[in-house]
Amino acid sequence: MDAFQRHLQKVDYLENNADRLQREIENEMITHSxxxxxxxxxxxxxxxxxxxIDALKSSLNEINIEMPDIPSSLNKNLISLAETSINAAExxxxxxxxxxxxxxxxxxxxxxxxxxxxxxxxxxxSTKKIIFQDxxxxxxxxxxxxxxxxxxxENVSDLAQKAADLLSGMAIKIVM
Amino acid sequence: xxxxxxxxxxxxxxxxxxxxxxxxxGSAVGSKMVTFRKAAVIASVFFILGAVIQGSGxxxxxxxxxxxxxxxxxxxxxxxxxxxxxxxxxxxxxISTTQAIVGAIIGWNFFTGNHTDSKTLEKIVSAWxxxxxxxxxxxxxxxxxxxxxxxxxxxxxxxxxxxxxxGLILVGAFGAYSLGANNIANVMGVxxxxxHLADLDxxxxxxxxxxxLFLLGGLACASGIITYSxxxxxxxxxxxxxxxxxAALVVVLAQSLVLFIFSSTTLSNLIVKTGLPPIPxxxxxxxQVIVGCILGIGLYKGARNINFKxxxxxxxxxxxxxxxxxxxxxxxxxxxxxxxxINVGTKTGELTGAPDLTSNLTMYGQNDVSGIIKYLLMxxxxxxxxxxxxxILLENKKRREMQRSExxxxxxxx
Numbered sequence: 001m002d003a004f005q006r007h008l009q010k011v012d013y014l015e016n017n018a019d020r021l022q023r024e025i026e027n028e029m030i031t032h033s034x035x036x037x038x039x040x041x042x043x044x045x046x047x048x049x050x051x052x053i054d055a056l057k058s059s060l061n062e063i064n065i066e067m068p069d070i071p072s073s074l075n076k077n078l079i080s081l082a083e084t085s086i087n088a089a090e091x092x093x094x095x096x097x098x099x100x101x102x103x104x105x106x107x108x109x110x111x112x113x114x115x116x117x118x119x120x121x122x123x124x125x126s127t128k129k130i131i132f133q134d135x136x137x138x139x140x141x142x143x144x145x146x147x148x149x150x151x152x153x154e155n156v157s158d159l160a161q162k163a164a165d166l167l168s169g170m171a172i173k174i175v176m
Numbered sequence: 177x178x179x180x181x182x183x184x185x186x187x188x189x190x191x192x193x194x195x196x197x198x199x200x201x202g203s204a205v206g207s208k209m210v211t212f213r214k215a216a217v218i219a220s221v222f223f224i225l226g227a228v229i230q231g232s233g234x235x236x237x238x239x240x241x242x243x244x245x246x247x248x249x250x251x252x253x254x255x256x257x258x259x260x261x262x263x264x265x266x267x268x269x270x271i272s273t274t275q276a277i278v279g280a281i282i283g284w285n286f287f288t289g290n291h292t293d294s295k296t297l298e299k300i301v302s303a304w305x306x307x308x309x310x311x312x313x314x315x316x317x318x319x320x321x322x323x324x325x326x327x328x329x330x331x332x333x334x335x336x337x338x339x340x341x342x343g344l345i346l347v348g349a350f351g352a353y354s355l356g357a358n359n360i361a362n363v364m365g366v367x368x369x370x371x372h373l374a375d376l377d378x379x380x381x382x383x384x385x386x387x388x389l390f391l392l393g394g395l396a397c398a399s400g401i402i403t404y405s406x407x408x409x410x411x412x413x414x415x416x417x418x419x420x421x422x423a424a425l426v427v428v429l430a431q432s433l434v435l436f437i438f439s440s441t442t443l444s445n446l447i448v449k450t451g452l453p454p455i456p457x458x459x460x461x462x463x464q465v466i467v468g469c470i471l472g473i474g475l476y477k478g479a480r481n482i483n484f485k486x487x488x489x490x491x492x493x494x495x496x497x498x499x500x501x502x503x504x505x506x507x508x509x510x511x512x513x514x515x516x517x518i519n520v521g522t523k524t525g526e527l528t529g530a531p532d533l534t535s536n537l538t539m540y541g542q543n544d545v546s547g548i549i550k551y552l553l554m555x556x557x558x559x560x561x562x563x564x565x566x567x568i569l570l571e572n573k574k575r576r577e578m579q580r581s582e583x584x585x586x587x588x589x590x
Contacts, residue, residue, distance in 0.1 A: 031578065035337055036208035037421055100333040174333075174420075176477070 088116035106171035191261035193400020206413010220398030226356025249521035272461030279498030283505030308468025351432035
């Protein structure tokens, strides 16, 4: 539990930092007329990236408040689901960096994001199937709660995919 | 009266500023890399410098096409060309002053029965064709080079764009200088044979008669750039093809190079020294060159994004403008001669027998007009300097206020 609180605090700090950076970048871009042609797209991309950490923070807060009762048989599935979902978000970072230095490599890097997002979907589907079809000892409210938590974890990779779609379009535009 | 005649030349100068000069920074403003205000100030200053320092090169070519030998004729010619360009600018069509003025001179030749030197006309028209073709080739080659550099150097996008921005300003300034040098002859060239002003000693340097005329024309162009060039800039920068920042730089660079090639006597002399034929000193159509450059890049990128409707309208404008300008000149000359009784020029052979208005002007100009123009130029220079100082102070004040509000914002955010 201590470890969870420590991580939650770190995410909270990072989220505040990301918000501050977002405002600073947008401010700098306007006042110094940086990337005038790509400004709106870069702002949207930063917004999408910020949304991922926002979603992470709000999901962790919900988990902190609701304290879901997770059966030990599901531990492995949920950890694997969380890791895959986070991987999708992490793979966005090199792709976003490449947009500024080597835009022709962006789409190649984004393939990993799409891969992890699809893996997250598969894992989420199989975990939900186990909960609703194999775990008859759980009541419906418990099952629904677990599904809700899974949706929260899955949401991270979905948001990563949304940002990846935007980044992919931006990369084509800049390379052409 | 003589200054009244010059007003049509100044109107033509204003039109040139509103239409031709907007080609230089059109792509930079259209791609949002340079603000319109900054572009207008840089283009104005460098256009004037180009006109005064290097402006005499191409005026001789127009003299050869038809040497207008009466100030009334120069007035009518410039007026007809200016009206044509103004109408085209109203429709946001990038046409060239060269086309309008050449059409007008031919109209004058027809009216006065003068022979149009077909060789010179051929030289000018061939430059109209060669200009955009050379522009397109230059643009494609430069575009490939810039793209290759961008991809191989892995330069950060923000740094690259900042270089492009600086490049656009530098090349734009060079382009404005070249345009001033090449195209001022279109505005003031027709007045050159009729005006002989006394040299103007400004202390640091002396301005000859032609340079004084070109300076006046340059100032008129600057007012055209500042007040009315926005529309055509938008057509150049956005409507034909959506330009990326590097394409914007390439377009301005290629156009400036073409204009410079056709107006640099030094470069032409250098080429002659190597044994090659000289470059013809012809007023090139800047609109045709820039459209050629944009088209070259569009075709290189696969022609999918080119707006052919706008391109068709521009092409039509290029055909209409010399014809319309010629016809308008012919009719205006008719009215000026028969209704107002103004001498609009005579057939070159008859000039000896006819009362020589230009020589009268020469004498008249030496005494009074030079004085008026001297004070006019001094006044404009002082007014311009005060304006620039006021603008800098205003910008500084705005920046300081912005900085203060920023500091306050971030202090409260923490």
